[in-house]
Amino acid sequence: MPFIHIPQPWQLPEREATSESAYLNRRRFLQGVVGWGIAGAALPLLGCQKQLTDAEQPIAHVKPLSAQKNPAFLEVGDRPITHELLAATHNNFYEFGGSKNIWQNAQNLPLDNWKLEVTGLVSKPRTYELDDLYKFPLEERLYRFRCVETWAMVVPWLGFPMNAILKDVEPTSQAKFVRFTSYFDRSVTKGPSFPPADFLPFPYQEGLRIEEMANDLAFFAVGIYGHTLPKQHGAPIRAVIPWKYGFKGAKSIVKIEFTDTQPETFWNTRVPGEYKFEANVEPEVAHPRWSQRKERLIADGSQFAWKEIPTLPYNGYGEFVANLYA
Numbered sequence: 001m002p003f004i005h006i007p008q009p010w011q012l013p014e015r016e017a018t019s020e021s022a023y024l025n026r027r028r029f030l031q032g033v034v035g036w037g038i039a040g041a042a043l044p045l046l047g048c049q050k051q052l053t054d055a056e057q058p059i060a061h062v063k064p065l066s067a068q069k070n071p072a073f074l075e076v077g078d079r080p081i082t083h084e085l086l087a088a089t090h091n092n093f094y095e096f097g098g099s100k101n102i103w104q105n106a107q108n109l110p111l112d113n114w115k116l117e118v119t120g121l122v123s124k125p126r127t128y129e130l131d132d133l134y135k136f137p138l139e140e141r142l143y144r145f146r147c148v149e150t151w152a153m154v155v156p157w158l159g160f161p162m163n164a165i166l167k168d169v170e171p172t173s174q175a176k177f178v179r180f181t182s183y184f185d186r187s188v189t190k191g192p193s194f195p196p197a198d199f200l201p202f203p204y205q206e207g208l209r210i211e212e213m214a215n216d217l218a219f220f221a222v223g224i225y226g227h228t229l230p231k232q233h234g235a236p237i238r239a240v241i242p243w244k245y246g247f248k249g250a251k252s253i254v255k256i257e258f259t260d261t262q263p264e265t266f267w268n269t270r271v272p273g274e275y276k277f278e279a280n281v282e283p284e285v286a287h288p289r290w291s292q293r294k295e296r297l298i299a300d301g302s303q304f305a306w307k308e309i310p311t312l313p314y315n316g317y318g319e320f321v322a323n324l325y326a
């Protein structure tokens with residue numbers, strides 16, 4: 001992978017490394033940039049001396065998006081916003097390889113003619129085209145994000161509550177669960193470190209109980225940091241369920257299906273003893289191979305200078321969701 005200059009904490013002024021004002025300033029800058037390929041222009045802001053080529057831009061193929069800030073999710077209180085470039089270069093997207101550095105392989109994801117089919121136990125099945133996804137009333141929400149592997153970040157998603165889809169398609173009374181299926185085409189997604197197909201049960205699928213999907217926190221993101229999703233984050237639409245481990249948030253969704261039985265899901269199928277269907281963030285319930293009591297924020301201006309902080313029950317969202325599990 002090409003060398004990307006990620007500034008070390010001591011190279012960044014504190015306000016630029018961590019604060020909300022840094023993000024807001026950056027956002028104002030990005031909003032002034034029209035069209036695609038924002039990162040090349042934005043990187044000098046981060047102290048990067050080198051002008052990157054298209055193939056070297058982690059934040060490419062994005063367009064500015066406008067969204068109303070949801071006043072309930074303006075800040076998370078106990079931790080700073082993650083620097084955009086860190087979030088865009090530290091990803092899990094196994095279709096494109098087994099490392100965290102898949103952002104470049106992910107640029108192969110084709111977005112033209114994207115269709116999102118909503119089907120199964122619904123009264124009004126529907127297929128959304130790419131442009132339809134941006135016609136929902138969009139909001140911005142700053143959410144904590146906690147990966148089951150213990151890394152964590154805080155990112156401003158742009159999108160709409162999952163409830164909006166429920167209203168459109170009207171699930172029938174038999175519908176008890178929902179399944180999200182991610183894009184998969186082996187000829188497109190394979191990267192140099194592509195895991196063997198017999199090891200991982202592609203396509204990536206995830207699911208929720210229908211009451212979980214109806215909870216106001218459950219979100220479909222179509223953007224992040226003021227623009228459409230970069231491909232490595234799961235363009236054009238991905239699930240964000242902030243009180244659950246990050247693997248529940250299927251990326252690049254092509255199908256949403258309502259079912260009467262619990263759907264099989266990717267990691268739960270592969271390693272059922274380690275990754276539960278429910279997968280709520282529970283610091284006191286250890287993963288069989290590591291504790292979940294702490295997490296490492298990637299917010300310090302360097303992927304290598306991680307800050308360890310305690311993990312919160314339901315990732316800090318208990319007041320919104322604990323009633324689902326009473």
Ligand code: MTE
Nearest residue numbers: 091092093094147182204233246247249251
């Ligand atoms: N969705 C698909 N299709 N493929 C994946 O490998 N990884 C999951 C989730 N969604 C994954 C996926 C995991 S394990 C995590 S932690 C998050 O995506 C990471 O999201 P991010 O890369 O945008 O931070």
